[in-house]
Every structure is written in structure tokens, then in C-alpha cells.
Amino acid sequence: MKDSKVIKNIAEAVALSGLKSGMTVSFHHHLRNGDYVLNMVMEQIANAGIKDLTVNASSLFDIHAPIIDHIKNGVVTTIQTDYMSAKIGKAISSGVMQNPVQFRTHGGRPGDIESGKTPIDVAFIAAPSADCMGNCSGKIGKSACGSLGYAYPDAMNAKKVIVITDNLAPYPLLGWSISETYVDHVVVVDEIGDINGIVSGTTKITRDPVGLVMAQRAAQVIKNSGLLKDGFSFQTGAGGASLAAAKFLKDIMLKENIKGSFGLGGITGYMVDMLEAGCFEALLDVQCFDLKAVESIRNNPRHCEISASHYASPYAPSAVVDSLDVVILGATEVDTDFNVNVHTNSNGYIMGGSGGHSDTAAGAKLAMIIAPLFRARLPIVTDRVNTISTPGRDIDVLVTQAGIAVNPKNAELAARLKDAGLPVVDIHELKEIAERTTGKPQPIAKGDRAVANVIYRDGTIIDTIYNVPNAGGIL
Amino acid sequence: MSDIIKRASAGTMESSDAYVEISPADKGLEISLDSVVQQQFGEAIEKVVLEVLTDCGVQNAKVNVIDKGALDCVIRARVETAVMRGRGE
Numbered sequence: 001m002k003d004s005k006v007i008k009n010i011a012e013a014v015a016l017s018g019l020k021s022g023m024t025v026s027f028h029h030h031l032r033n034g035d036y037v038l039n040m041v042m043e044q045i046a047n048a049g050i051k052d053l054t055v056n057a058s059s060l061f062d063i064h065a066p067i068i069d070h071i072k073n074g075v076v077t078t079i080q081t082d083y084m085s086a087k088i089g090k091a092i093s094s095g096v097m098q099n100p101v102q103f104r105t106h107g108g109r110p111g112d113i114e115s116g117k118t119p120i121d122v123a124f125i126a127a128p129s130a131d132c133m134g135n136c137s138g139k140i141g142k143s144a145c146g147s148l149g150y151a152y153p154d155a156m157n158a159k160k161v162i163v164i165t166d167n168l169a170p171y172p173l174l175g176w177s178i179s180e181t182y183v184d185h186v187v188v189v190d191e192i193g194d195i196n197g198i199v200s201g202t203t204k205i206t207r208d209p210v211g212l213v214m215a216q217r218a219a220q221v222i223k224n225s226g227l228l229k230d231g232f233s234f235q236t237g238a239g240g241a242s243l244a245a246a247k248f249l250k251d252i253m254l255k256e257n258i259k260g261s262f263g264l265g266g267i268t269g270y271m272v273d274m275l276e277a278g279c280f281e282a283l284l285d286v287q288c289f290d291l292k293a294v295e296s297i298r299n300n301p302r303h304c305e306i307s308a309s310h311y312a313s314p315y316a317p318s319a320v321v322d323s324l325d326v327v328i329l330g331a332t333e334v335d336t337d338f339n340v341n342v343h344t345n346s347n348g349y350i351m352g353g354s355g356g357h358s359d360t361a362a363g364a365k366l367a368m369i370i371a372p373l374f375r376a377r378l379p380i381v382t383d384r385v386n387t388i389s390t391p392g393r394d395i396d397v398l399v400t401q402a403g404i405a406v407n408p409k410n411a412e413l414a415a416r417l418k419d420a421g422l423p424v425v426d427i428h429e430l431k432e433i434a435e436r437t438t439g440k441p442q443p444i445a446k447g448d449r450a451v452a453n454v455i456y457r458d459g460t461i462i463d464t465i466y467n468v469p470n471a472g473g474i475l
Numbered sequence: 476m477s478d479i480i481k482r483a484s485a486g487t488m489e490s491s492d493a494y495v496e497i498s499p500a501d502k503g504l505e506i507s508l509d510s511v512v513q514q515q516f517g518e519a520i521e522k523v524v525l526e527v528l529t530d531c532g533v534q535n536a537k538v539n540v541i542d543k544g545a546l547d548c549v550i551r552a553r554v555e556t557a558v559m560r561g562r563g564e
Binding site for chain 2: 375437
């Protein structure tokens with residue numbers, strides 16, 4: 001019999017977990033750029049003298065920059081992640097770590113955890129609420145983040161699971177995401193994160209006229225794709241133009257009385273608006289982006305939490321992405337073969353990652369990229385992207401302010417859009433239009449040492465990212 | 476054509492803009508450039524800056540350009556304005 005799994009502190013958790021040099025620890029990223037847990041845990045691990053660890057984190061944000069010192073000190077020697085923001089990305093691109101980073105996708109990560117390819121020794125679960133036995137939830141508590149979708153595979157497959165919370169609730173905590181059956185220890189801390197970094201206020205729809213033109217076109221593409229009918233399903237990113245597209249789409253769905261089946265993703269308040277207006281029967285949510293989404297998942301039974309595997313695993317018998325009609329995605333670069341880069345910036349520094357990009361592009365019937373013709377003088381369309389994040393075969397259409405380029409593999413879509421009077425152009429033409437305005441960019445210098453591998457959702461390495469020579473200069 | 480008689484600036488540090496500072500100098504033109512697209516467009520930007528200065532008849536000046544990805548037309552406008560302000564026009 002056990003009356004409580006609550007232990008003293010993180011240091012005791014590290015000791016009790018049996019963590020030793022050479023093992024793997026894991027973290028999930030629902031607290032995003034407000035997360036204190038990864039840093040607190042890594043500090044105690046370093047204090048315990050443990051070295052040569054693999055850190056498997058579903059995403060890494062700028063707040064996690066202290067991990068750079070743990071890399072330098074030999075505490076962390078391998079990183080597995082789906083996304084890495086610019087601060088840590090710059091250090092990696094500068095060559096701070098010997099072993100290349102293993103980039104996976106939000107579907108490939110849980111797939112590899114479950115198959116045993118990337119086993120986890122100790123998983124640390126940041127939980128906005130937990131009871132003394134480890135039943136935990138992200139929906140309530142002062143640090144509420146909503147869904148805990150990415151933490152499920154870690155909790156269910158790690159050898160030891162530590163829940164870290166700043167809101168110890170009476171047993172039993174109802175409405176748990178992860179149940180006590182997976183949890184070994186519970187640690188209570190003052191704060192697991194900074195609420196301002198965990199969820200944003202409502203993200204604003206773009207007011208940029210170029211963004212609005214793109215968004216309107218994107219909605220028109222969906223309308224004329226043949227997919228917008230009862231039962232329609234949809235995912236969009238949280239960028240300003242993508243949100244504007246969702247708003248235009250909502251107007252069309254309400255006007256034509258189309259009843260969709262589900263909205264998927266990273267959920268924002270705009271998707272909640274669509275649910276509440278009757279555009280969808282349900283929202284399936286692996287992560288909440290803003291306060292409105294957190295409130296909705298707490299209160300609305302049609303707004304449903306899903307695990308990372310359920311979202312996008314390529315190895316599960318099925319995942320929700322396989323039933324998705326349309327996804328709107330972003331890009332830092334698209335090449336004339338429709339390959340998309342979301343990993344590196346124009347100077348070759350890591351500043352992102354696939355996240356669910358390639359999972360949803362592979363699953364959706366229509367995968368749309370929405371991007372301006374050029375950003376800060378750099379054309380979006382290139383001969384070859386600096387890094388292939390999502391292969392061109394999974395991308396159907398690129399929407400820009402100067403025209404819509406349809407992948408030649410989808411001739412039916414091109415015909416539908418032309419019939420609807422939309423400005424369909426060859427992707428090479430978009431590149432030329434942009435370069436007439438910006439000039440032709442000179443190629444960037446690439447180093448010769450691999451700093452990261454991009455592992456596609458089927459396990460194959462689809463690209464390698466090299467160091468940036470003379471890093472420390474321009475970012 | 477008058478000389479640059481005082482320190483002047485034009486433009487902003489916003490994305491897709493350029494901030495241009497001009498100040499008096501004794502011997503010739505000295506241009507320094509810091510650009511977010513240095514690798515891709517550094518040479519092209521320096522060429523445009525020099526062209527505008529020549530067209531305006533500026534022979535002696537120190538010009539500092541901080542570029543945030545501005546198009547040529549923007550750079551031209553910013554440099555031209557900085558020159559006019561530097562001449563006290």
C-alpha cells in the first residue's frame with residue numbers, strides 16, 4: 001500500500017529514477033516558451049554528475065537556452081526533437097554539439113518511442129494539475145496549458161515517469177489526461193512555468209494587406225477544391241495569414257451552411273470560434289495555443305484532447321491526420337519541386353522544425369502552403385530549398401499574393417481552380433516574378449560538418465543540415 | 476552640388492526597410508553595410524548605395540547602412556533622403 005507518490009524535490013526524483021550517464025530523458029513542450037521544468041530538471045541532473053545524456057524533447061524553445069551549457073559540459077550529448085527555436089538553433093548551427101541533432105516529426109517521434117527505436121529511461125511530465133498518485137491534467141491550475149497530447153507516448157513508454165506540478169489537487173483528480181498507472185513519482189514545485197510564455201493572448205488576424213490577399217485566395221482554393229462539403233475537416237497553423245484564411249473559410253462555411261466534421265491541431269481561439277459557430281462537430285487537440293483554446297478544452301466536451309500518436313503517428317493503424325481534408329501550412333522556402341523548408345533560415349541557421357508539418361501534409365487530401373512572394377528581400381520560391389523538411393510530393397498547392405502554383409501531380413486541382421477563375425501560375429513563374437523585384441540572391445556559404453539530420457516520418461533521413469561557417473556573424 | 480554639412484539619417488530598422496546614416500568626411504566616400512541579407516545581396520546593395528551617391532553628386536561622405544531586407548527602390552529612397560537632410564535641404 002502506498003498513500004502518496006509525492007517526494008521532496010526534483011533532486012530526489014532524479015536519484016530515485018535510477019538515471020545514469022548514457023541514458024535518455026524526455027520532455028514535452030505544452031508550456032512552450034514559458035516552461036521552467038526542463039531547465040529545473042537538467043540543472044539537478046547536472047548537479048548529480050550525470051553525463052552523456054540523450055534529451056528527447058518534443059520541442060525546444062528559447063527559454064531552454066541553458067541546455068547549451070549542458071551540451072558544452074558534456075551533460076547532454078544527443079538531442080532528439082521535432083522543433084528548435086532560433087536561440088538554441090544558432091548554437092547547434094555553430095557546431096556546439098558533436099552528435100547531429102535528430103529532428104523528427106510530431107508523428108514520427110511517438111511512433112519511434114512506441115516501437116522501441118528511441119526508448120526513454122525517465123520521462124518528466126510538466127503537469128498544471130496532479131494528485132498525490134500522479135493522475136494529471138493540463139486543463140486546470142494556474143499554469144493551465146490545455147491539452148497534454150505530446151506527453152502521452154512519453155508517459156506510457158518510459159521506464160520511469162516523474163510528474164512535476166505546481167498545483168497538487170485532492171485525490172482523485174478527475175478528468176485526468178495521464179493516469180496514475182503510468183506515474184512513479186510526483187514532485188510539487190512553486191511554478192512549472194510563466195503563464196505569459198505558456199499561452200499567448202488571442203493571436204490577432206493579420207492586417208497586412210498582402211497577408212489578407214493571400215488568406216482570401218487560400219479560402220477560395222479550399223472552396224473550389226471539391227473538398228468543402230458536409231463532413232469537411234481542417235487544420236491550420238497559428239500564423240497571422242493562416243488565421244485570416246480560417247476566418248474567411250468560416251464565413252464561406254456559414255454562408256453555404258456547410259457542416260464540417262472536425263478541426264485538428266494545435267488549436268487557437270479561431271478554431272474554437274468555428275466549433276462554436278457550428279462549422280465543425282468537434283475539435284481534436286494535441287496542443288492549445290491560446291487562452292481561449294484552454295478554456296474551450298476545459299469546458300466544451302466537443303473539444304477533445306488527443307495524444308501525439310493519435311494525432312499523427314505513421315505506425316499506428318490510423319491517425320487523425322489520415323482523415324484530414326485540408327491543412328494550411330507555412331514555409332520559409334519552397335522550391336520549384338514543391339519541397340518545403342521549415343528548419344533553417346535564409347542564412348542556414350536552424351530556427352524551427354517540422355512539428356506536424358510533414359505529418360499533416362502526408363495525411364491531408366489537400367496540403368496548402370501559404371507564403372508571401374518574398375520576405376525581407378528573399379524570394380520564397382527557390383531552385384532548391386536549403387533544407388528539405390517536407391517532400392514536394394506531399395504538397396498540393398502554394399498560395400502567394402502574385403498567384404497560385406499547383407503541384408503538377410495534382411492536375412485535377414489545377415483544372416478546378418482555373419475553372420473557378422483563380423490565378424493559377426507555374427511555380428517557376430512565381431520565382432521569376434519575385435526575382436524581378438528583389439534581384440537574384442547569391443548562394444549562402446555552407447559548412448562541411450553535419451549538425452542535424454531531418455528524419456522523415458517513415459524513418460528515412462530526408463536531409464542533413466550542415467554547420468554555418470564563421471557563425472556568430474549575421475543571424 | 477553642396478557637400479554633406481551635418482550628420483543626418485533616414486529610414487527605420489523595421490523588416491524590409493533600411494536605416495541610412497550619413498555624415499561629413501574629408502576624403503572620398505566610405506560606405507559600411509550591415510545587412511540581414513549580406514550573403515545574398517551585400518554586393519548589390521553596396522552598388523546601389525554608391526550609384527545613388529554618385530547620381531546626387533556626393534563626393535565626400537561617410538555612409539552607414541543598416542539593412543533589414545529592403546528592396547533596391549527603398550534603399551535608393553533612404554540614401555537620397557539622407558543626402559538631402561545632410562545637405563540641410
